[in-house]
Amino acid sequence: MWTVAVTLCQITDDNLRSVLAVRTTPGQERFVSSVATSMAEAADCPEANPWFRAVYVDDKPVGFVMLSWDVEPRPPEIIGPWFLWKLLIDHQQQGRGYGREVVQEVVRLVRDQAATELLTSYAPGEGGPAGFYARLGFVPTGEVEPDGEIIARLDLHE
Structure with a gap:
């Protein structure tokens, strides 16, 4: 597998339209919401301290990532302190390895903030992201969100 350089860029008026055009496959829509819906969730939940970026390769947006950034956990509504939300x-x-590279970049960023773990959640099911997260080292915690998503943890200790 080759290494790709992804860049996490702020979303501005200049790139908003092209970032909103990023789409998953129709079969993946049940596992992750659209960029527009994700940004609306961020606006509706400021207490989760949403941090989001467009994922770029060269000068083209290829994805979207959103975290709860160093929050006080308040389960089940707010998971954290470091939660890969979208x-x-x-x-x-x-x-092409972009998702893996995004997670590795997020890990670098949150480690720089002294994070010791990164949490995420995913809906179980055929075609879902469970295998992707497992290959990156995320392990289910045994906890499940009220909507049925499995919470997984990545240990960030070096």
Whole structure:
């Protein structure tokens, strides 16, 4: 597998339209919401301290990532302190290692903030992201969100 350089860029008026055009496959829509819905969730839940970026390769947006950034956990509504809330790679760009690289970049960023773990959640089911997260080292915690999503943890100790 080759290494790709992804860049996490702020979403601005200049790139908003192209970032909103990023889409998963129709079969993945039950596992992750659209960029527009994710940004609306961020606006509706400021107490989760949402941090989101467009994922770029060269000068093209290929995905979107959103975290709860160093929050006081208040389960089940707010998981944290470091929670990978959304990750999506455009359906035309999948299979190129971009998702893996985004998670590795997020890990670098949160480690720089002295984070010792990164949490995420995913819906179980055929075609879902469970295998992707397992390959990256995430392990289910045994906890399940009220909507049925499995909470998984990545240990960030070096």
